[in-house]
Amino acid sequence: MIPKPIVKRSVELRELINQYNYRYYVLDDPSVPDAEYDRLLTELVALEKNYPELVTPDSPAQRVGAKPLDAFGEVKHVIPMLSLANAFNEDEMEVFDRRVRERLNIDVVEYAAETKLDGLAISLLYENGILTRGATRGDGTTGEDVTLNVRTIKAIPLRLMGNYPDFIEVRGEVYMSKQGFSDLNKAQKVKGEKLFANPRNAAAGSLRQLDPHITAQRPLLFFAHGIGQYEKAALPGIHIEILKKLRQWGLPVSPKTKKITGIKQCHEYYQMIGECRASLAYQIDGVVFKVNDLAQQELLGFVSRAPRWAIAYKYPPEEEITKVIDIEVQVGRTGALTPVARLEPVFVGGVTVTNATLHNEDEVRM
Numbered sequence: 001m002i003p004k005p006i007v008k009r010s011v012e013l014r015e016l017i018n019q020y021n022y023r024y025y026v027l028d029d030p031s032v033p034d035a036e037y038d039r040l041l042t043e044l045v046a047l048e049k050n051y052p053e054l055v056t057p058d059s060p061a062q063r064v065g066a067k068p069l070d071a072f073g074e075v076k077h078v079i080p081m082l083s084l085a086n087a088f089n090e091d092e093m094e095v096f097d098r099r100v101r102e103r104l105n106i107d108v109v110e111y112a113a114e115t116k117l118d119g120l121a122i123s124l125l126y127e128n129g130i131l132t133r134g135a136t137r138g139d140g141t142t143g144e145d146v147t148l149n150v151r152t153i154k155a156i157p158l159r160l161m162g163n164y165p166d167f168i169e170v171r172g173e174v175y176m177s178k179q180g181f182s183d184l185n186k187a188q189k190v191k192g193e194k195l196f197a198n199p200r201n202a203a204a205g206s207l208r209q210l211d212p213h214i215t216a217q218r219p220l221l222f223f224a225h226g227i228g229q230y231e232k233a234a235l236p237g238i239h240i241e242i243l244k245k246l247r248q249w250g251l252p253v254s255p256k257t258k259k260i261t262g263i264k265q266c267h268e269y270y271q272m273i274g275e276c277r278a279s280l281a282y283q284i285d286g287v288v289f290k291v292n293d294l295a296q297q298e299l300l301g302f303v304s305r306a307p308r309w310a311i312a313y314k315y316p317p318e319e320e321i322t323k324v325i326d327i328e329v330q331v332g333r334t335g336a337l338t339p340v341a342r343l344e345p346v347f348v349g350g351v352t353v354t355n356a357t358l359h360n361e362d363e364v365r366m
């Protein structure tokens with residue numbers, strides 16, 4: 001028998017930790033210093049170690065712990081995970097809006113406007129409020145079972161809060177902040193391990209580790225941007241309202257998400273996000289507009305692998321100007337020579353660039 005005060009304390013600790021997590025990752029409004037959070041977590045880990053009968057799969061002390069896998073299992077997506085059509089300029093954006101209006105036979109469209117995070121798409125299954133499966137998108141039909149890795153991401157709740165459906169698949173993006181990416185690369189360099197090219201690669205590489213202990217050490221974050229399958233639940237018929245529900249259940253949703261009306265507001269949103277893009281904590285490569293009304297989404301349907309009710313309006317890649325200080329020639333192991341430019345340090349796309357290889361002569365000539 002476990003002493004009653006111990007049981008009580010473990011329940012209390014789980015609730016506190018989950019609450020602090022919610023304040024930190026969902027509300028972006030931390031309520032305790034990190035040290036206090038760590039102290040409570042350490043206390044819970046110790047309790048569960050001394051009294052293994054206390055352990056519940058959704059305990060925040062059980063995020064890591066599993067042994068490395070030999071390979072990932074396969075997950076079939078009952079509802080395919082699609083991609084988005086792109087618009088690269090105002091004209092293409094207007095063509096999209098006109099098609100939507102014509103097909104729906106309406107004058108103005110209400111959209112959900114979101115940022116397009118540069119991460120990787122993930123599907124999270126919650127059964128009776130408990131996270132039971134995490135899967136990558138893969139080819140859209142079949143993904144990889146990355147449940148053990150997903151469980152290590154603190155921004156992803158192991159248990160939902162409030163009035164959630166019995167069965168629901170949440171979809172969103174796993175990503176790394178610019179700061180997290182730069183810290184990770186610094187640590188990789190110190191350890192003599194390979195550097196990641198950008199936050200997207202770093203997030204993908206971190207999530208596709210067979211050893212969840214490695215994933216646990218990577219600064220991965222998550223934003224929900226939609227749902228997949230669900231059962232026996234009356235959910236709102238409006239995309240933005242669904243996102244609000246997700247947030248109530250404890251899932252982080254981008255605070256930039258906004259309801260807008262008509263093409264003019266699409267341009268304004270694109271402009272507004274474009275202006276604050278460089279100061280966001282994470283990389284985005286565009287904004288996404290989704291027809292807000294689910295009944296209208298259904299009328300519009302799909303073409304090939306993309307919905308007709310959504311579009312990604314892309315930004316040009318971030319560019320900066322700097323000075324070449326010197327050009328050195330590197331000799332590779334095979335004797336290959338590569339000219340490398342030493343640059344005046346410049347901050348672009350969330351990283352400080354000091355060197356650039358000049359092997360790609362065509363691009364250099366431009």
Ligand code: IVH
Binds near residue numbers: 084114119
């Ligand atoms: S919605 C059917 N919303 O972009 C709608 N996707 O090219 C499919 N992405 O695989 C996704 N931010 O990984 C959606 N706010 C957002 C997104 C977003 C990033 C990614 C996602 C998807 C890809 C589509």
